[in-house]
Amino acid sequence: MQISARRQEQTTIFDVSGDIDFANSRELRQSVLQEIQERHAGRVVVNLSQVRYIDSSGVASLVAGLKTSRDLGSRFMLIGLSPAAREVLQLSRLIKLFEIYDSEEQALAS
Amino acid sequence: MLALYSNPKWLSVVRGAVERLVETLGFPPVQCRSVIRAVDEALSNVMRHSYGNRLDQPIAMYFRKARRQYEGEVQEGLEILLCDRGPAVDATKFHGRALDRIRPGGLGLHLVRQAMDTVEFTRKGPTNRLRLVKYLAQSNSAL
Numbered sequence: 001m002q003i004s005a006r007r008q009e010q011t012t013i014f015d016v017s018g019d020i021d022f023a024n025s026r027e028l029r030q031s032v033l034q035e036i037q038e039r040h041a042g043r044v045v046v047n048l049s050q051v052r053y054i055d056s057s058g059v060a061s062l063v064a065g066l067k068t069s070r071d072l073g074s075r076f077m078l079i080g081l082s083p084a085a086r087e088v089l090q091l092s093r094l095i096k097l098f099e100i101y102d103s104e105e106q107a108l109a110s
Numbered sequence: 111m112l113a114l115y116s117n118p119k120w121l122s123v124v125r126g127a128v129e130r131l132v133e134t135l136g137f138p139p140v141q142c143r144s145v146i147r148a149v150d151e152a153l154s155n156v157m158r159h160s161y162g163n164r165l166d167q168p169i170a171m172y173f174r175k176a177r178r179q180y181e182g183e184v185q186e187g188l189e190i191l192l193c194d195r196g197p198a199v200d201a202t203k204f205h206g207r208a209l210d211r212i213r214p215g216g217l218g219l220h221l222v223r224q225a226m227d228t229v230e231f232t233r234k235g236p237t238n239r240l241r242l243v244k245y246l247a248q249s250n251s252a253l
Contacts, residue, residue, distance in 0.1 A: 019125070021122065021125075021150065022121060022157065023122070024118075053125065055147070055151060055218070056154075056217040057154065057218075059217060060217070083139075083143070084147075087143060087147075088221065091220070092217050092220070092221075
């Protein structure tokens with residue numbers, strides 16, 4: 001997995017690529033939480049368009065980001081879900097919790 | 111048979127191997143993803159819970175064809191046996207969480223059970239054995 005961040009005013013966009021699994025999901029969690037807690041990003045967008053696989057620990061990392069965002073009054077969005085990522089969120093019934101958009105443009109316009 | 115250590119770096123390798131296997135056996139894409147997810151989650155659970163995140167513990171995986179009679183037709187499929195030598199697991203706790211609560215904990219086991227037709231846990235001597243079976247509808251079979 002590779003993760004990089006782009007910052008535009010109060011928005012941070014994480015571009016994630018590769019597989020998110022038990023080997024690396026902690027890295028995603030730490031990156032996202034640090035952005036929300038320390039940089040006080042008002043809006044965090046996680047771009048999963050280059051993520052082919054995400055496991056339950058990856059989902060847990062996204063949920064941690066969502067909860068922390070809610071606690072601190074910021075928004076947390078997902079974009080570009082692959083079929084595998086969408087399936088795992090649907091199967092866990094956690095998909096309804098997230099703001100999900102097809103593209104970055106849609107997320108930023110919302 | 112696959113023999114590996116309990117280092118999470120091997121998860122992607124196993125996913126790749128299982129992906130080739132289920133594709134070759136003729137499982138449709140959605141079921142391929144389900145089986146891959148189940149194996150990955152089961153293996154992660156062994157690394158995390160059975161071996162407490164130690165990286166050097168042995169895990170063995172066995173793959174073989176399965177067959178059953180189901181509603182008047184023969185169904186063939188894939189049987190996966192996942193073996194570890196961690197402490198005995200309380201089989202009564204071997205179930206996923208109820209999904210009526212909004213939290214991710216226990217999700218891995220839920221995904222395993224959702225994906226597979228059979229999920230059986232047994233303890234044999236010093237070995238925890240998790241048996242997973244997924245059957246393929248006859249019309250899709252490439253076995």
